[in-house]
Amino acid sequence: MNLESKAPEHSNPLTQEILSSDPQENLAVEIAEQAFWSDQDSDDDENSPAKAQTLLLNGRPIPEADFPHLFAAERKLKYVQGVSQSGQVYLLTNLLQDVSEMLLQSQNVWTIGRHRGAAISLSDRKLSRRHAVILYDADQGFYLIDLNSMNGSYVNGDRVQQRHLLHDGDRVCLGSIEFFFFISQQQHFLEPIHPEVLSRLHNLRSRSTPFADYSEEQQAIKSKL
Numbered sequence: 001m002n003l004e005s006k007a008p009e010h011s012n013p014l015t016q017e018i019l020s021s022d023p024q025e026n027l028a029v030e031i032a033e034q035a036f037w038s039d040q041d042s043d044d045d046e047n048s049p050a051k052a053q054t055l056l057l058n059g060r061p062i063p064e065a066d067f068p069h070l071f072a073a074e075r076k077l078k079y080v081q082g083v084s085q086s087g088q089v090y091l092l093t094n095l096l097q098d099v100s101e102m103l104l105q106s107q108n109v110w111t112i113g114r115h116r117g118a119a120i121s122l123s124d125r126k127l128s129r130r131h132a133v134i135l136y137d138a139d140q141g142f143y144l145i146d147l148n149s150m151n152g153s154y155v156n157g158d159r160v161q162q163r164h165l166l167h168d169g170d171r172v173c174l175g176s177i178e179f180f181f182f183i184s185q186q187q188h189f190l191e192p193i194h195p196e197v198l199s200r201l202h203n204l205r206s207r208s209t210p211f212a213d214y215s216e217e218q219q220a221i222k223s224k225l
Contacts, residue, residue: 036130076094077180078094078095078177078178078179078180079092079093079094079095079179079180079181079182080092080093080095080120080134080172080179080180080181080182081093081181081182081183081184082134082136082141082142082166082181082182082183082184083184083185084136084141084183084184084185085184085185085187086187088104089108089136090102090103090104090105091103091110091134093120093179095120095122095177095179096120096121096122103119103120105119108135108136109133109134109135109136110133110134110135111130111132111133112127112131112132112133112134112174113127113128113129113130113131113132113147113149114127114128114129114131115129115130118130122175122177124174124175124176124177125175125176126151126175126176127149127151127174127175127176127177128147128149128150128151128175130147130149131146131147131149131153131174131175132144132145132146132147132149132153132160132174133145133147134166135163140165141165141166141183141185142165142166142181142183143163143164143165143166144160144163144164144166144172144181145160145162145163145164146160146161146162146163149174151175153172153173153174154172154173154174155170155171155172155173156170156171157171157173166181166183167181167183168181168182168183169181169182
């Protein structure tokens with residue numbers, strides 16, 4: 001059996017440089033790459049959101065009259081936050097759902113794309129199936145790595161060439177998806193609140209009556225001055 005390996009047709013830029021002189025090890029790397037880049041969710045699937053001709057919500061067409069309201073809701077701030085504290089690294093994001101969630105990955109590598117197996121899988125026709133990666137380097141921080149995507153990856157309007165070190169507040173654009181990237185690497189322990197004050201805060205209830213409006217009285221007083 002010929003164990004000599006060759007670079008896969010769609011090779012992963014993250015692993016092109018890790019081939020060793022051991023044919024067995026190279027074969028294992030090649031198999032892992034082929035699994036990573038597999039076409040399990042073919043773009044030819046007519047049910048794929050990327051192939052949809054009409055904007056759908058829960059499988060139903062959305063009337064054009066509802067577009068402004070829908071897009072207004074979509075303007076909600078989207079973000080990814082990289083957290084590195086007490087030896088634990090993870091991402092916080094609201095890209096996947098309307099609520100924020102924590103994403104932990106044992107190797108500190110999070111893939112982004114249309115592929116169902118991506119850590120952050122998004123239905124956007126301008127995204128490649130394996131579009132980009134967020135990678136954490138313990139010595140330098142969080143990187144955005146473009147995986148040779150068709151439409152590119154952008155940070156603050158500049159196209160990423162292979163990889164880019166992310167900074168707090170960076171604006172990232174992948175396909176039609178735009179989000180802000182935040183970094184949390186420091187923690188501060190604050191002074192405790194006095195127990196009596198804390199008790200009052202816990203016992204506060206929402207107001208059932210509206211606040212008094214003194215705007216007319218204030219205007220009348222000003223007019224007499």
